[in-house]
Amino acid sequence: MAAESHAFDxxxxxxxxxxxxxAVPIFKRLGLGSVLGYLAAGLVIGPFGIALFTDPMxxxxxxxxxxxxxLFIIGLEMKPSRLWNLRREIFGLGVAQVVVCSALLTGVGIxxxxxxxxxxxxxxxxxxxxxxxxxxxxxxxxxxxxxxxxKIVSVLLLEDLAIVPLLAIVAxxxxxxxxxxxxxRLIEIGIAVAAIAGVYLAGRFLLNPLFRIxxxxxxxxxxxxxxxxxxxxxxxxxxxxxxxxxxxxFLAGVVxxxxxxxxxxxxxxxxxxxxLLGLFFLSVGMSLDLSVIATDWPLILAAVVAFMAVKGxxxxxxxxxxxxDHPEALRRAFLMAQGGEFAFVLYAAxxxxxxxxxxxxxxxNAAVIISMALTPLAPIVTRWLLPERVSxxxxxxxxxxxxxxxxxxxxxxxxxxxxxxxxxxxxxxxxDSDTDMIRAAARFGFKIYYGDGARLDVLRAAGAGSAEAxxxxxxxxxxxxxxxxxxxxxxPLAKLLVxxxxxxxxxxxxxxxxDYQIREMFxxxxxxxxxxxxxxxxxxxxxxxxxxxxxxxxxERFAIQMTEGIYAGRDLMVxxxxxxxxPLSPPRRAAQPLSAETAVVADExxxxxxxAGR
Numbered sequence: 001m002a003a004e005s006h007a008f009d010x011x012x013x014x015x016x017x018x019x020x021x022x023a024v025p026i027f028k029r030l031g032l033g034s035v036l037g038y039l040a041a042g043l044v045i046g047p048f049g050i051a052l053f054t055d056p057m058x059x060x061x062x063x064x065x066x067x068x069x070x071l072f073i074i075g076l077e078m079k080p081s082r083l084w085n086l087r088r089e090i091f092g093l094g095v096a097q098v099v100v101c102s103a104l105l106t107g108v109g110i111x112x113x114x115x116x117x118x119x120x121x122x123x124x125x126x127x128x129x130x131x132x133x134x135x136x137x138x139x140x141x142x143x144x145x146x147x148x149x150x151k152i153v154s155v156l157l158l159e160d161l162a163i164v165p166l167l168a169i170v171a172x173x174x175x176x177x178x179x180x181x182x183x184x185r186l187i188e189i190g191i192a193v194a195a196i197a198g199v200y201l202a203g204r205f206l207l208n209p210l211f212r213i214x215x216x217x218x219x220x221x222x223x224x225x226x227x228x229x230x231x232x233x234x235x236x237x238x239x240x241x242x243x244x245x246x247x248x249x250f251l252a253g254v255v256x257x258x259x260x261x262x263x264x265x266x267x268x269x270x271x272x273x274x275x276l277l278g279l280f281f282l283s284v285g286m287s288l289d290l291s292v293i294a295t296d297w298p299l300i301l302a303a304v305v306a307f308m309a310v311k312g313x314x315x316x317x318x319x320x321x322x323x324x325d326h327p328e329a330l331r332r333a334f335l336m337a338q339g340g341e342f343a344f345v346l347y348a349a350x351x352x353x354x355x356x357x358x359x360x361x362x363x364x365n366a367a368v369i370i371s372m373a374l375t376p377l378a379p380i381v382t383r384w385l386l387p388e389r390v391s392x393x394x395x396x397x398x399x400x401x402x403x404x405x406x407x408x409x410x411x412x413x414x415x416x417x418x419x420x421x422x423x424x425x426x427x428x429x430x431x432d433s434d435t436d437m438i439r440a441a442a443r444f445g446f447k448i449y450y451g452d453g454a455r456l457d458v459l460r461a462a463g464a465g466s467a468e469a470x471x472x473x474x475x476x477x478x479x480x481x482x483x484x485x486x487x488x489x490x491x492p493l494a495k496l497l498v499x500x501x502x503x504x505x506x507x508x509x510x511x512x513x514x515d516y517q518i519r520e521m522f523x524x525x526x527x528x529x530x531x532x533x534x535x536x537x538x539x540x541x542x543x544x545x546x547x548x549x550x551x552x553x554x555x556e557r558f559a560i561q562m563t564e565g566i567y568a569g570r571d572l573m574v575x576x577x578x579x580x581x582x583p584l585s586p587p588r589r590a591a592q593p594l595s596a597e598t599a600v601v602a603d604e605x606x607x608x609x610x611x612a613g614r
């Protein structure tokens with residue numbers, strides 16, 4: 001009997017895993033994406049399918065940890081300096097999109113017959129795009145780290161933060177406020193601020209010493225447990241403070257983004273994040289109440305179509321106002337037109353304070369779930385409307401590479417740099433993220449693997465752990481800096497040679513401790529200048545001597561800039577003479593003799609030029 005009881009307890013787990021294993025590959029093979037596969041599998045095994053589960057909300061509460069871990073990983077990528085650099089996108093683009101779309105959706109609700117208060121809460125909830133769904137789609141398409149993807153991530157972060165003031169607004173809109181509410185709300189605000197301060201202080205002053213102690217124990221499983229403890233602990237603190245768990249996890253990630261253990265934390269949390277996100281999508285599919293849809297399907301269908309269409313239009317015009325081109329704005333509109341998981345939180349709060357009745361709450365939740373289920377179809381729709389940007393036909397991903405040298409980036413610079421290594425028959429592994437370039441290189445006999453060098457898992461698959469030298473040859477300085485940071489932290493034994501974008505980038509690279517850096521156009525410009533001297537009649541030996549002098553002054557200036565800043569050493573630069581003015585047309589009058597006073601001034605001018613060292 002005991003064995004039967006244990007076997008019976010395993011049925012739900014086996015059902016969840018089996019549904020995901022069967023559905024997700026089928027949907028991905030059909031080009032519909034893994035998210036839609038999870039949602040469909042949840043619908044089949046849920047209470048409105050074959051009823052293997054009767055309480056999907058209990059699973060949803062556990063699965064929300066997937067969203068929490070997702071935001072923790074996002075926070076790890078968002079250093080305070082990077083957040084500051086994205087301030088225009090987060091607090092400009094993000095706020096504009098939330099405000100504009102909230103106003104438009106409130107208008108839709110009022111036109112649909114709801115009161116202004118209910119229309120506002122319904123519209124505000126639908127504005128909160130599903131972070132989990134959108135980031136999963138971006139990740140599958142490899143667009144998370146692209147500029148367009150970063151703008152979407154910035155808006156999602158702002159929307160996740162917006163749930164806090166929206167919950168406060170719902171509390172103030174409660175139809176029967178109590179006299180004690182004002183005092184209790186001040187206490188709640190104080191508790192929330194204390195929770196945020198606690199997470200920040202713990203991450204700032206306690207976690208790094210803790211991780212150093214645990215790392216000294218050389219027990220990998222303890223580091224994994226500590227990573228999970230940090231995520232769940234931060235989420236618990238903010239939840240107890242009346243905020244969302246996701247906010248606590250994100251804040252903990254931001255605080256730890258500059259930690260030396262950042263990459264290890266990301267690698268430890270990533271597997272749990274993937275599994276729990278899948279469970280989250282499964283539970284959302286289970287929550288789709290088919291009986292409500294059958295009863296109120298006209299209202300639900302109208303809500304889905306109206307909300308998604310109006311929100312998409314609002315997103316498009318906000319994106320265009322912030323200088324996005326038509327294809328990028330259209331892709332963003334289709335991808336972010338749905339509601340999200342935080343809408344469930346907002347609608348539940350509205351129901352608890354009496355703003356929503358049972359029917360309205362069920363209809364709005366069904367509309368949000370259906371919109372989330374439609375989101376994975378957005379890439380397919382945009383593929384019909386816009387040309388596909390990336391094709392992986394004939395491209396192999398980096399996996400199990402073991403080259404003595406690893407070259408990241410095979411553009412013009414990487415192609416030339418790799419020739420010396422290949423001429424010495426050194427085993428070289430090469431990765432690049434441009435699929436068109438990879439296919440073009442294959443026609444010339446090169447085997448280039450696809451991979452984003454800014455990802456730790458890709459670097460490991462590309463053989464960075466065994467490579468003696470890593471050559472970063474990409475033309476994007478921010479991405480090069482990110483790769484340098486990962487390599488120095490995770491593969492310190494490899495020699496690190498980096499293509500620099502400009503002088504400022506070279507200063508940053510030297511400060512980061514790279515073994516060699518060179519400005520991408522420096523040597524070619526030097527050779528070009530030497531050839532120009534020879535073409536103007538300067539003897540070749542004198543031209544070479546002149547270039548050597550220019551090079552020496554440049555090295556001296558660079559050394560000064562390392563200690564005194566980018567504007568130091570300007571006196572070491574060779575500057576041009578002031579050009580002699582030439583009239584555009586012949587003078588109408590003949591030249592007049594100078595007066596005595598004018599002659600004195602003219603006589604002094606050459607002396608001033610001599611003082612200036614010209």
